[in-house]
Amino acid sequence: MGILPSRKRGKDLVAPPRKKLKTPKIFIFLCLSPWLIGILMFTLYPMVTSFYQSFTKFNLIDAPKWVGLTNFHRMFFEDPDFWKALRNTIWISAISIPLRIAFAIFSAWMLTKPKRGKNVYRTIFFLPSMVPAVAATMVFTYIFNPAYGPINRFLEMLGIKEPPFWFLDPKWSKWGLILLGLWGIGDTMIIFLAGLLDVPRTLYEAASLEGASAWQSFRYVTFPMITPVIFFSGVTGVIGSFQYFTQAYVASGQVNDYSHSMYFYATHIYFSAFRAYEMGYASALAWVLLVITLVCTLIILRTQKRWVHYPNGSLFK
């Protein structure tokens, strides 16, 4: 910013307008063509079709039959599984999104502290997020198994008399998934780490001159400076949690989740579409998902003025 001449002085300093170098339109078009074809074939056409299909009864074999709003009526009034899936999804998002953000901030904040060994710690913290979801879920259902998993043995050694049955207990299974999510926090943590390292040192110095305690300097310096990152991971967290599938699907397969405690919204779409072959109904579910995600995102966007602090102006100008 400082390099640019100020507006008043700069008038005669600015170079004369550059002669426009011509770039052939055909080059631009050719370069964009893979994306253009892709978006037409795999995004635009499917979106339109799936919107239409959400008003039809369609089983892949017969042609789609127009049924008006029947699918939506069924969803809200006749399908207890829909409500179960929605409740489960909202429950786990409400707990795991804030928890993930808090844990990511905490681990990233700890990583800024030491003078030595930073990279070793960072590698270790980041590593679990690389593990394939299927493998990670297999490992967690195994080590948290009350019969042969070592985790409950550790808990007993720590003096917890009756440790939970985790994935085997409908009341605790979601907590198992939350822990699995927290274990793979690495990528979120890296974003927060970048945010923390961007906070100018001078702000901390000023705070410490004013006699701020460690907590105060976190609350009034660090926190406002990383609100954009919190905002961003809140939005991506909401979008992601309504698509939460693999871990829940693998885990419920491992433990026979009869009570559907790990039955989430994306699972419901998958089962409606590819087990029951009710493509019309599944499309309707997907569009409701899109609407829910959009509404949640808009709500977070509306609140951002109140708490998100952009040092260089807004992200969404």
Next chain:
Amino acid sequence: MSTYTPEQREYIRLQSRQAKRKKRWHDFLLMVANHSVLIALSAIFILPLFLVLVISVMGHGQAETRSLWPHPFIWHNYVEVFTAVPFLRWTMNSLFVSLMTTIGTVVSSVPPAYVLSRLRWKGRGVTFIIILSTMMLPGQVTMIPVYIIFSKLHWIPSFLPLIVPSFFSSAFSIFLLRQFFVSIPDEISDAARIDGCSEFKLMMRIIVPLAKPAISAIGLFAFLGSWNDFFGPLLYLVENEKLWTLGIGLNAFQGIHHVQKNMMMTASVLFMLPVIIIFFFSQKVFIEGVTLTGVKG
């Protein structure tokens, strides 16, 4: 100058030295505290990986006893896993799909990212916004019609539905590359253009070599995204066992009745291993990629 007596001066010097020592002691305690917390956190992050390694070399009987150390070490598990299930085939399938996807993504994402960042044209801003919004679009909305397209082409079950879409750009990769391309000074392009370099040559010979870190990042993300993918193979490969990838195979593990349960951990280790090795060699690229875009894959 000084109004202090020598005794007083001595006293002040002592005081300041004590303060210094106190500060050093305080710093030392703080360092110990920080490292203790960091080590505890590291232990938590490492523990599941350590446990899976340990269980993977236990005998069947011992694995069911919650023991914490293998006795004896059954290294043979790592041989047996290849004979008990078609592990090698799953690996080759995963490898094939991931490599093809990587090639597709890189080849098809560089040109759009180039024109979005290095050239000025009407509609560029709108195009960029469309790309960003497709990144946010939940896959479930397009999933069913796309499935129907592939089924009409008789591509299910086969690898094609997993590989072909990657040759039509990924919004995420375009975004990552674009973020990197805009940071390359315009003067470089202008100099080349004045020298009569064609736009295509400029992209391939000058910008692409400069953007190697970003290109390796999208390649890595594409590879890992495909290697770790479960939902795609679940939709398109499940019907034909010969096409199974590691994720699908591993999930079906317990259904294969003659396989011991702890062997699952052996297989899991082998499934994670390539990813972890790749990570150790390319950590920097990886972390920069995440930082540049704010998302993984």
